[in-house]
Amino acid sequence: xxxxxxxxxxxxxxxxxxxxxxxxxxxxxxxxxxxxxxxxxxxxxxxxxxxxxxxxxxxxxxxxxxxxxxxxxxxxxxxxxxxxxxxxxxxxxxxxxxxxxxxxxxxxxxxxxxxxxxxxxxxxxxxxxxxxxxxxxxxxxxxxxxxxxxxxxxxxxxxxxxxxxxxxxxxxxxxxxxxxxxxxxxxxxxxxxxxxxxxxxxxxxxxxxxxxxxxxxxxxxxxxxxxxxxxxxxxxxxxxxxxxxxxxxxxxxxxxxx
Amino acid sequence: xxxxxxxxxxxxxxxxxxxxxxxxxxxxxxxxxxxxxxxxxxxxxxxxxxxxxxxxxxxxxxxxxxxxxxxxxxxxxxxxxxxxxxxxxxxxxxxxxxxxxxxxxxxxxxxxxxxxxxxxxxxxxxxxxxxxxxxxxxxxxxxxxxxxxxxxxxxxxxxxxxxxxxxxxxxxxxxxxxxxxxxxxxxxxxxxxxxxxxxxxxxxxxxxxxxxxxxxxxxxxxxxxxxxxxxxxxxxxxxxxxxxxxx
Numbered sequence: 253x254x255x256x257x258x259x260x261x262x263x264x265x266x267x268x269x270x271x272x273x274x275x276x277x278x279x280x281x282x283x284x285x286x287x288x289x290x291x292x293x294x295x296x297x298x299x300x301x302x303x304x305x306x307x308x309x310x311x312x313x314x315x316x317x318x319x320x321x322x323x324x325x326x327x328x329x330x331x332x333x334x335x336x337x338x339x340x341x342x343x344x345x346x347x348x349x350x351x352x353x354x355x356x357x358x359x360x361x362x363x364x365x366x367x368x369x370x371x372x373x374x375x376x377x378x379x380x381x382x383x384x385x386x387x388x389x390x391x392x393x394x395x396x397x398x399x400x401x402x403x404x405x406x407x408x409x410x411x412x413x414x415x416x417x418x419x420x421x422x423x424x425x426x427x428x429x430x431x432x433x434x435x436x437x438x439x440x441x442x443x444x445x446x447x448x449x450x451x452x453x454x455x456x457x458x459x460x461x462x463x464x465x466x467x468x469x470x471x472x473x474x475x476x477x478x479x480x481x482x483x484x485x486x487x488x489x490x491x492x493x494x495x496x497x498x499x500x501x502x503x504x505x506x507x508x509x510x
Numbered sequence: 511x512x513x514x515x516x517x518x519x520x521x522x523x524x525x526x527x528x529x530x531x532x533x534x535x536x537x538x539x540x541x542x543x544x545x546x547x548x549x550x551x552x553x554x555x556x557x558x559x560x561x562x563x564x565x566x567x568x569x570x571x572x573x574x575x576x577x578x579x580x581x582x583x584x585x586x587x588x589x590x591x592x593x594x595x596x597x598x599x600x601x602x603x604x605x606x607x608x609x610x611x612x613x614x615x616x617x618x619x620x621x622x623x624x625x626x627x628x629x630x631x632x633x634x635x636x637x638x639x640x641x642x643x644x645x646x647x648x649x650x651x652x653x654x655x656x657x658x659x660x661x662x663x664x665x666x667x668x669x670x671x672x673x674x675x676x677x678x679x680x681x682x683x684x685x686x687x688x689x690x691x692x693x694x695x696x697x698x699x700x701x702x703x704x705x706x707x708x709x710x711x712x713x714x715x716x717x718x719x720x721x722x723x724x725x726x727x728x729x730x731x732x733x734x735x736x737x738x739x740x741x742x743x744x745x746x747x748x749x750x751x752x753x754x755x756x757x
Contacts, residue, residue: 417611501598
């Protein structure tokens with residue numbers, strides 16, 4: 253059983269990757285697309301190895317932006333969700349604002365943040381935070397609001413204060429809903445950072461990609477993309493693992509789901 | 511402190527613009543077990559929620575007095591049809607849920623939770639997650655959680671209706687033993703359950719509803735199923751429940 257689970261957990265994604273690379277190579281061989289449009293998998297591999305120093309430097313910057321944005325966005329989103337659930341007056345004012353903030357396209361926001369906060373790492377962190385904040389705040393608030401009535405009844409007969417009720421009953425009850433928001437946030441976080449880098453920066457994977465593109469170093473550009481995809485996957489599975497640790501009672505259900 | 515009796519006065523409940531009951535009076539003797547019956551929608555669960563001062567969406571009012579004059583808060587335990595076990599606590603944690611929610615359980619709390627689990631026959635399940643238990647086992651954990659509070663008044667809303675018939679009979683015996691000497695009010699759909707457990711049976715019937723008191727068989731709880739008087743009374747009770755109101 254564990255053997256089969258282990259197989260499906262690691263071998264299937266690996267198989268998908270192999271198929272993807274094979275199709276990639278097949279397209280190259282069949283259509284004869286010039287290498288400066290689509291590099292071969294081998295060329296990308298070579299770029300990954302040969303330019304590892306350069307890639308590592310820029311990847312490090314982007315990683316810091318993503319992780320800082322993720323932490324900041326999650327904390328802020330969680331605080332918003334708790335505040336919204338706790339204070340009725342806040343809901344009337346903050347909830348519409350939250351929706352409006354969601355209507356502003358991120359691409360339009362990036363140049364403004366750049367203008368205000370400069371060229372450095374700050375606006376990129378902020379971009380990542382903005383993109384993460386909303387799913388965390390909205391799924392968190394939804395989860396807090398939808399506590400089953402029966403548990404609230406128990407809380408009432410136990411004589412809990414509103415604060416105890418929020419932190420001990422509503423918050424753990426909201427975890428499954430919040431978890432889906434956190435997973436969404438984890439996969440969206442790199443987008444925020446890279447958009448920030450595209451709009452204006454002198455380092456980071458987004459900058460490296462633009463730069464490589466301009467110099468027709470398409471293999472390097474693809475290598476940067478590979479690193480970025482690896483980040484996104486790592487982040488997703490990292491968050492997923494952390495969530496499993498935070499919800500040990502769901503562990504069995506998830507693994508036997510397959 | 512001995513369990514108090516309860517006196518309900520001027521209870522009224524309006525569902526939309528239809529009064530379910532109005533100016534209702536009821537007395538629940540100290541240390542007695544009262545079963546509250548009625549057809550679906552008669553307002554019996556709402557009445558119980560009103561006594562527990564739980565939230566109700568509908569317009570309602572109640573004057574509640576205790577026989578010893580002290581308020582009911584802190585002396586009341588609630589048990590519902592759903593077991594209400596929280597998935598993020600293990601079985602023992604669910605038994606001492608009130609201690610977890612108020613702060614941190616003390617060693618004495620843990621010991622007490624262990625004793626209660628032993629009493630409901632689940633001592634070996636203490637470290638499991640609620641998901642791993644059967645419906646009957648979960649309801650026994652809920653019973654242990656209800657007992658953990660050591661409340662002198664226990665309000666139960668169809669607590670055994672979600673389990674199979676045999677488990678229900680076993681739960682009757684367990685609950686009857688463990689809840690002895692407390693003031694219990696239990697809402698139920700099941701006439702047989704009421705006749706096995708109650709010292710007194712009240713039926714909520716009519717529109718607007720009144721409370722009708724029904725006699726119970728002699729003998730101590732839980733009364734055996736083959737008791738001939740129990741069988742006779744069951745037929746009587748069902749007739750009472752089905753009979754339209756002649757007001």
